[in-house]
Structures are given as structure tokens and as C-alpha cells.
Amino acid sequence: MGLFATLYHSSVGKKFVMGLTGLFLCSFLVVHLSGNFLLFKHDGGAAFDAYGMFMSTNLFIRTMEIVLFAGFILHLVTGTITWLTNRGARPEKYVRNDVSENSTWMSRTMFLTGSIVFIFLVVHLRTFWVASRFYAAENPSMYQLVRAAFSDPVYCAFYIVAIALLAFHLRHGFQSAFQTFGIKKQKYAPLIHLAGMVFWLLIPLGFISMPVYFLINP
Amino acid sequence: MNFTLKVWRQTSSAAQGKMVEYTASNISPDMSFLEMIDLVNLDLARNGHDTIAFDHDCREGICGTCGMYINGRAHGPARGVATCQLYMRSFKESEPITIEPWRAKAFPVIKDLVVDRSGLDRIIQAGGYVTVDTGGVPDGNVIPIPKVVADEAFDAAACIGCGACVAACKNSSAMLFLSAKVSQLALLPQGKPEREARVLGMVAQMDAEGFGGCSNTLACEAECPKEISVTHIARLNREFLAASVK
Structure with missing residues (x-):
């Protein structure tokens, strides 16, 4: 706890916390997406429902769920503190500031993209997690819950936009974490670039394929 | 060359500043940005006005004293140079040049373009x-x-x-x-x-x-x-x- 307090006290240490929690949340995306691919099995949702049942009853998964929530909270609380401090570091703005000449818009809008992803997350948890965990009697099948949600084009559009913003968030965030950890050797750059592509391109595309699938096959 | 300048003027750290428009006339394309301001200041002084305060020293890019936010960029549009190594040929006459001090809570403005670093x-x-x-x-x-x-x-x-x-x-x-x-x-x-x-x-x-x-x-x-x-x-x-x- 002493080390955490020391790190959290400084701007550089807070970045480590952002990077660590960020990569941890990335690992969750892999697990979440691989499980969700069971939606594509043509068995009327039997496999997906069995998977859903396992995920909500297994002790290890339930414990990791708490760790995951803690990771999310730490990431967004630290992110908000950092954003507020950084904003306060320039009370008077420039009359003209050509920021696009020196940085990407994705790197400058991490708080915005992150906030929208957070709103998405709340809605997403309400639709699936709360419904299946706390109202299990009314929602016996997770598969039917997914199908019902993705039958609404507005919900699908919101889902796709939010995942796209997550993609932009990860495009900057993933490689940025390695810079924060001090891994900036030229020889690792292609590896980080490739792994980054998995997280900001392939995984978001995987998630987007789900509402698209249900829109095409209702 | 002739330019329209929009310069941040602020009499002291406590005072409220504002952008003021000036004209820089008969500027050689080979003049450095600081030399251009020198000429504008000469004009201002001749007419009894307060000159534009800015930091400068070596004027050859090694001391780090000069520095202004020019057209929305630190040290202006050129890459890898300080303001003193920026030449007027890098600018178009048709476009007004915006000149501001570095902006940061940790760099309070002392006067005009001079900040406390x-x-x-x-x-x-x-x-x-x-x-x-x-x-x-x-x-x-x-x-x-x-x-x-x-x-x-x-x-x-x-x-x-x-x-x-x-x-x-x-x-x-x-x-x-x-x-x-x-x-x-x-x-x-x-x-x-x-x-x-x-x-x-x-x-x-x-x-x-x-x-x-x-x-x-x-x-x-x-x-x-x-x-x-x-x-x-x-x-x-x-x-x-x-x-x-x-």
C-alpha cells in the first residue's frame, strides 16, 4: 500500500495506474469477446446460455468480477483526477492553437471517448448484467436477452458508435501504456503496434459483428 | 513584405490582456521573426507607444530565451527551430500572424509575450x-x-x-x-x-x-x-x- 500511495501521489505514478488498469481492462475484452462468439452457434442459444450460467455461478469468475469492477473504478477515478489536474494547468487558453499539427485527435480526446464508453457501459450493464443477475426469474435465457436488445436498431446504433469510440480510445491508450511503462525500444515497436491492432481494430470489429449479425438475422 | 500582426498585450501580470492589431511594413523575407518585431517596436517607440515586450538573447537558437506561440504553434510553423531562427519567408502576407505568450499556470505572464519560466x-x-x-x-x-x-x-x-x-x-x-x-x-x-x-x-x-x-x-x-x-x-x-x- 505504501508503494501505491507514493505512486498515486505523483502525476507519473497516476499514469502507471492508468496504464496498468487499462491493460487489465483490455484483457477482460478478450475474455468477454471470446465467450460472446458462442452467440454465433446455431443451437438456439443453448451454448451461450450454458456459458452465461457458468459465468454467473463460478466462484473464480465471481471473484474476478469484483476485481474487474475495482479495476474499472480505479481507471475512471484516476482518469478523472488526471483530466481535472491537466485542465487546470492551463487556465488561460490560446486564441489560436493548431493542435492538429502536432498530435492526433485520439490522443487529445481520451477523457471524452472514455466518458462516452462509460455511459455505454452503464447502459450495457443495465441491459444484460443487471437483467440476468438480479431479475433472473424474468430473464431465464441470456441469449433471448441479447436477441431482444439487438432487435432495436437504435440500441444497435448506440452500441456500434460506443464500440467505435472504444476503438479510438484503445488506439491511443494501448500503445500509450507501454510508453508510460518506459518500454520504448525500437525493437519492441512492431510488436506493440501489432498487439495494438488486435485491441483497437480486431476486438472492436468482433463486438460490432454481434449487433450486425442480429440485425441481419432477427 | 507587409504583414498584419495580432499580438497579445498585457501591461503586467495582474492586468487584463488583449489581442492588439499591428502592421509590419517593408519586411525583408530574410529577416528573422524577432527582427520583424524589432522593426514594429521601432515604429511604436517613434510614435511614443509602449513597445511589445518579448524575451530574446543569443538569437542563434542555443540559449532558449526566445519563445512565442505563433499562429497556434510553439516557435511558429517551422520544425526544429526556435523563434529567432524563424524567417519571415515562412509566412504569407495575406494571413494575419497571431502572436501569443506561452500559456500555462506554471508560466505566469509578466508582460506582453514575456512569461516567468x-x-x-x-x-x-x-x-x-x-x-x-x-x-x-x-x-x-x-x-x-x-x-x-x-x-x-x-x-x-x-x-x-x-x-x-x-x-x-x-x-x-x-x-x-x-x-x-x-x-x-x-x-x-x-x-x-x-x-x-x-x-x-x-x-x-x-x-x-x-x-x-x-x-x-x-x-x-x-x-x-x-x-x-x-x-x-x-x-x-x-x-x-x-x-x-x-
């Missing part, structure tokens, strides 16, 4: 030095340093402390400045004894001065007149983590 000095005082024993002059090349290491330390040492990294960073972070000094001294044997105290002290001082934190937008690297690389920030992060764990 002593926060950077205090960061250096917090650890950006090496302690040496007094005595006889040591022989040259007694301490072997590989050329690649010496070159990297030298690249970091090229920082002139102008503050463009702070000015360009959306967080007004001084991380590139700080990392250049931490990196230079961490690479060399002379910097090893105070290695951990240095990085911890300098980061703490940066935070205390009111500079923001790094969010890896890389704007600093793009605007640095000495083209200091953000790999030095990565080294600073490693140094900081290693020192914190100990």
Missing part, C-alpha cells in the same frame, strides 16, 4: 545536477563511456529549456524538459550517485509547480526546437518506477 529552474534545482568532489582536474577519458550512450546523453543535453514543450502540451506538462535532464544524467556515470533522488525530486517539483502530467500526445516532440525525442520520457518513467520501488 523560473518553474523550470526550480525543477533543475530539485535534482538536475551532479555533485563533484573538488580537487585536481581529472584526466580525460578515465571513465569509459560507449559512443552510443554518449550520443544519446548528448541528444538529451541539447535541451535549451525554452518551454516550448510546456506551451505545446495540452496539459502544460514539463515532462519532455524534465526527461531530457533525467535521461542525460542517468545515462552517464557521473549522474549515477544521485540517480534516484533526482528523478523523484524533479517529478515532485514539476507537480508542485502546477505543470500538468504527460498523456503521451507527443505534441512536445513535434514542437521542440531541438527535436528532443519522447524516448527520454520513457526513460524518465522507467527511472521513476525503479526509484519508487526501492
Whole structure:
């Protein structure tokens, strides 16, 4: 706890916390997406429902769920503190500031993209997690819950936009974490670039394929 | 060449500033940006007006004294140069030139385009030095340093402390400045004894001065007149983590 307090006290240490929690949340995306691919099995949702049942009853998964929530909270609380401090570091703005000449818009809008992803997350948890965990009697099948949600084009559009913003968030965030950890050797750059592509391109595309699938096959 | 200038005028740190329009006439395309302001100031002085205050010293890109936000960029549109090495041929007559001081909570405006950058000095005082024993002059090349290491330390040492990294960073972070000094001294044997105290002290001082934190937008690297690389920030992060764990 002493080390955490020391790190959290400084701007550089807070970045480590952002990077660590960020990569941890990335690992969750892999697990979440691989499980969700069971939606594509043509068995009327039997496999997906069995998977859903396992995920909500297994002790290890339930414990990791708490760790995951803690990771999310730490990431967004630290992110908000950092954003507020950084904003306060320039009370008077420039009359003209050509920021696009020196940085990407994705790197400058991490708080915005992150906030929208957070709103998405709340809605997403309400639709699936709360419904299946706390109202299990009314929602016996997770598969039917997914199908019902993705039958609404507005919900699908919101889902796709939010995942796209997550993609932009990860495009900057993933490689940025390695810079924060001090891994900036030229020889690792292609590896980080490739792994980054998995997280900001392939995984978001995987998630987007789900509402698209249900829109095409209702 | 003739230009329209929009310059930030502020009589003192306590006063409210505003943008004021000026005309710069008969400017040679080969004049530096500072020489152009000299001419405008000459005109202002002849007509009994208060001249535009700006920092400058060597005027050859090595002292780091000059620095202004020109057309929304630190040190203007050219890459790898300080304001004094920026020439009027880089500008179009049709476009008004916006000139502002560095903007950061840690860089309060003193007058017009002059800001107080002593926060950077205090960061250096917090650890950006090496302690040496007094005595006889040591022989040259007694301490072997590989050329690649010496070159990297030298690249970091090229920082002139102008503050463009702070000015360009959306967080007004001084991380590139700080990392250049931490990196230079961490690479060399002379910097090893105070290695951990240095990085911890300098980061703490940066935070205390009111500079923001790094969010890896890389704007600093793009605007640095000495083209200091953000790999030095990565080294600073490693140094900081290693020192914190100990």
C-alpha cells in the first residue's frame, strides 16, 4: 500500500495506474469477446446460455468480477483526477492553437471517448448484467436477452458508435501504456503496434459483428 | 513584405490582456521573426507607444530565451527551430500572424509575450545536477563511456529549456524538459550517485509547480526546437518506477 500511495501521489505514478488498469481492462475484452462468439452457434442459444450460467455461478469468475469492477473504478477515478489536474494547468487558453499539427485527435480526446464508453457501459450493464443477475426469474435465457436488445436498431446504433469510440480510445491508450511503462525500444515497436491492432481494430470489429449479425438475422 | 500582426498585450501580470492589431511594413523575407518585431517596436517607440515586450538573447537558437506561440504553434510553423531562427519567408502576407505568450499556470505572464519560466529552474534545482568532489582536474577519458550512450546523453543535453514543450502540451506538462535532464544524467556515470533522488525530486517539483502530467500526445516532440525525442520520457518513467520501488 505504501508503494501505491507514493505512486498515486505523483502525476507519473497516476499514469502507471492508468496504464496498468487499462491493460487489465483490455484483457477482460478478450475474455468477454471470446465467450460472446458462442452467440454465433446455431443451437438456439443453448451454448451461450450454458456459458452465461457458468459465468454467473463460478466462484473464480465471481471473484474476478469484483476485481474487474475495482479495476474499472480505479481507471475512471484516476482518469478523472488526471483530466481535472491537466485542465487546470492551463487556465488561460490560446486564441489560436493548431493542435492538429502536432498530435492526433485520439490522443487529445481520451477523457471524452472514455466518458462516452462509460455511459455505454452503464447502459450495457443495465441491459444484460443487471437483467440476468438480479431479475433472473424474468430473464431465464441470456441469449433471448441479447436477441431482444439487438432487435432495436437504435440500441444497435448506440452500441456500434460506443464500440467505435472504444476503438479510438484503445488506439491511443494501448500503445500509450507501454510508453508510460518506459518500454520504448525500437525493437519492441512492431510488436506493440501489432498487439495494438488486435485491441483497437480486431476486438472492436468482433463486438460490432454481434449487433450486425442480429440485425441481419432477427 | 507587409504583414498584419495580432499580438497579445498585457501591461503586467495582474492586468487584463488583449489581442492588439499591428502592421509590419517593408519586411525583408530574410529577416528573422524577432527582427520583424524589432522593426514594429521601432515604429511604436517613434510614435511614443509602449513597445511589445518579448524575451530574446543569443538569437542563434542555443540559449532558449526566445519563445512565442505563433499562429497556434510553439516557435511558429517551422520544425526544429526556435523563434529567432524563424524567417519571415515562412509566412504569407495575406494571413494575419497571431502572436501569443506561452500559456500555462506554471508560466505566469509578466508582460506582453514575456512569461516567468523560473518553474523550470526550480525543477533543475530539485535534482538536475551532479555533485563533484573538488580537487585536481581529472584526466580525460578515465571513465569509459560507449559512443552510443554518449550520443544519446548528448541528444538529451541539447535541451535549451525554452518551454516550448510546456506551451505545446495540452496539459502544460514539463515532462519532455524534465526527461531530457533525467535521461542525460542517468545515462552517464557521473549522474549515477544521485540517480534516484533526482528523478523523484524533479517529478515532485514539476507537480508542485502546477505543470500538468504527460498523456503521451507527443505534441512536445513535434514542437521542440531541438527535436528532443519522447524516448527520454520513457526513460524518465522507467527511472521513476525503479526509484519508487526501492
